[in-house]
Amino acid sequence: MDNCLRLISEEFTAQLNGNKYFSAFLNGENISIVTEKVYMFLDRALSSEFDESLREQAFNIGARHYHLDIPLLHVIEFLEHIEDNLAYSIENPNGMMCSYNLDNFGAIKSEISKAYLFEQVQNADFYNISLFTVYSTTNIVTSTISWMMDVNNRILSGDLEKGPELSHNACILSGHFSKPYFRMIFNRTDDERRFHEMHTGLHSTANSLFYFYDNQDYNKTYLLYCDLLEQCNSLLSFFYERILLFEQNKKNILLSLVEDKLSEGEDISLICLNVRNMAVINDVWGQENGDFVLNEVESVVDKIYGIYNENATYIRTSEGLFYIAVFAPRTEAQDSFERFAGLIDGMSVTKELLEINLRFICVFLPLSDSDSDYKGNLAYLTKQLLNKCKDDNEWKMLYERSDIEEQVARIEEKKRNNHYIIQSFDADKIFPFYHTIFSSKTGEVEHVEVLARVCDDKTCMNAGIFIDYLIATDRITELDRKILHRVAEDLEVLGEHVNRVFINMNPKSLQSDDYLKTFEWFNRLAREKEVEAVFEITEQALFRNVNIVRALHMKYGVKFAIDDFGTGYSNFNIVSEMARNELINYIKIDGSLIKNILESPEGFHIVEGISSIAQKLNLKTVAEFVANREILETIRRVGIDNAQGFYLSQPAPLEKLTFEGKL
Incomplete structure (x- = not known):
């Protein structure tokens, strides 16, 4: 007599053989062999009492299907298909042998679902959650992970004492919500509300999960656990996004929080x-x-x-x-x-x-x-x-x-100054003032340095007030260009009185095509007026842009002066090379050394050393910040070539400038 379960299994095998999607899960195994094993298990499981060995066998079948990546839903649908067909055959045997206990199907599905649940729990590696390593040190994340580990321990052990805190108001994570750190990260109300909703959703799902788990409905427990994992990933990913945004702007966020709390008293x-x-x-x-x-x-x-x-x-x-x-x-x-x-x-x-x-x-x-x-x-x-x-x-x-x-x-x-600067800048109220530079030996005016001023009808603002602001707002190159155009108007008169005009150059201008075009035009005009333009650049900027400086010298024949020398890199190897190649012909000694030369023996020896080395390299030296007769006599004694400072003269526009000797 034919066995109805055998016949149903064979029909189902034929269906599976035609299903490419299901065949892919079996990784090339023979479907007939697989279904034969399932038939033998079901024949035994439905023909006798469902004892511990059958439970273990059902659990192992579930674990095997889990690792084949066969969705639990498909396995349950397969069992229900067999169950429905067996129920029909029992009612309509048609001469077939069909005496099976269908009540055991519930136990089979339960053990297989339990296997899926346990395997999923054991393979949930929270420390490999996407991007977790980026914020692994934050307590909010570790609190969430710790809570999920408690969920796992409760499932695997079955011990009620090991369960997680199921109330969202009492768990460890909620303890962070009122802290300033949390308020900084979630500085927008809608983001904070969304995080709270996600956190509450985690606890709601966990409560449902353990209700079904305690009632041994492992199928629903498994589905809820998968949902819980997804919710946990979403919460951590959202937190990671907030961390990224916070890290990009955390200083402003903190200071904004402080300002808000101040306004609240x-x-x-x-x-x-x-x-x-x-x-x-x-x-x-x-x-x-x-x-x-x-x-x-x-x-x-x-x-x-x-x-x-x-x-x-x-x-x-x-x-x-x-x-x-x-x-x-x-x-x-x-x-x-x-x-x-x-x-x-x-x-x-x-x-x-x-x-x-x-x-x-x-x-x-x-x-x-x-x-x-x-x-x-x-x-x-x-x-x-x-x-x-x-x-x-x-x-x-x-x-x-x-x-x-x-x-x-x-x-x-x-x-207020910055506002005034921008207004004046836009109105083209930038003017050159000239500071005379004297020969230490003859006392005659030999050169002038160009100093930028912002002026209106009443006052003039010196460069020390506005240079940093123009650098910060990326307008310093525009200033350098404006000054060259203004000085160009004065070159003819300057050429009647001085040999050289010293002009400050910001290193950012070296990278500007517009400035370099103006630079080329200005140097050509200066040569026509028989005035040598010497461009001042700080030693740090000069050493960092030495290749550009060399290229400008080779192309235009222009020379440079090292400004503020003596307190920065002071790399005499580079200075020596530049001097040999005639890139530089002046060293302007840092004003802090000159101001303190009378009180500081170390400063005196540094200035003395700079003067000695400069003479050997055939470089001229300028001492800035000469504030009194004693400093003047001291720099003369150590061999400094030129002197510049308020003791000798005040910066002035060309029409008010005097070129008479002072020393």
Whole structure:
């Protein structure tokens, strides 16, 4: 007598043989052999009591299908197809042998689903979640991963005591929501709301999952677990996106948070920390060791102001600056600052055989909501106060309200100046002033230096006030071009009185085609007027652009002067090479050396050495910032060729300039 299960299996085998999609899952195995094994298992499982050995066999079949990447849905549909056909055959045997216990189908499907669930849990590697390594150090992520691991342990062990916290209000992750760090990352309300919704969704799915798990409905449990994994990935991916956006703009985000809290009347203090010798560390020990140093410093910052601090948060910028916001009364914030300063005072970092001593600048700013001038000024304010601390030769400063008000007033003045500069610049109110340069030997005026001024009918603003702003706004090359056009109008008169005109050049202009066209035109005109143009460029800029300078000299025959020489690279090998090739013919000694030459023996010897080397290289020297008779006599004594300074003359427009000897 034919067996109805055998007949159903053969029919199903024929269907599978024609299904390319299903055949792909079996990786080339013979479908007939596979279905024969399934028939033998079902024949036994449906003909007797479903004992432990049958449960184990069903579980193993489920595990095998899982690793063949056959979706559980297909396996369940296959079993239900067999079950439906068997039920029909039992009611309509047609002479076939068909005595099977269909109740065992439920147990079979349950064990196979359980196998899928356990395999999925055991193969869920959270540390390989896409992009996880980028933010593996953040507590928000580790809290989420820890919670998912608790879900896994609860499923695999069946132990209710090992379960995760199912209330979204009580889990570890929710504890971060009120902290300043979280508010910085999710600084937009809609993003914060979306993260909360995703977090709540995780807990809702987990509650449903364990309801079905405890009722041994492993099919629904498996489907919910897959959904939970997807939700977890979505939450972490969304968090990663927010981290990326935060990292790109974290300084502004932190300062914006501080401004918002100030406007709400909260007590806030801002702490700024800078590793003062960071540039030296990077240059001497390398960028990798520099990053190691900053990581060690951050570990100390994190100890006091990290994510577990309910009232503080911090960021580290790409320049190695740390900004720390403390949302607490001043006394409490100041106490924490003193503890922090005690930890970093005298700090050194050791890596293998390397020991690096660190020098810090650290400032404490108590802020108040009473002054709206903070709005938009905090970044510049902190920069100015750090510089003030450095200029005062202090490593730690607690600034008072009066100090901050003074800096805010300066910021407002600078804003007004910048506005005035742009208006004047656009109105073409840029004019050359000339500063006479005297021969130290004869006392006669030999040369002039061109100094840019912004002027209206009442006042003139010197370049020291506006140069940095023009550099920051990428208009410095435009200034250099305007000055060349203005000086060109004065060349004929200048040629009657001086040999050379010294003109400052910003290194950015060397990269500008428009400037170089003006540069070529100006030099041709200067030669026609029999005036030698000498272009001043700082030693750092000159050494970094030596190939461009060499090309300009070869093409136009122009010569250069090294400006501010003696405090930067001071690479005499390069200077010697340039002198031999006649690229340079003047060295202008840095003004800080000349100003302090009477009080500083070291400075005196440096100037003396520069003069001696310059003479051997057939280079002329100019001492700037000659402020009195004593300095003048000193530079004469060491052999400096030319003198320039307010003791000798004041910069003036051409019509007010005098060319009479003074010395």
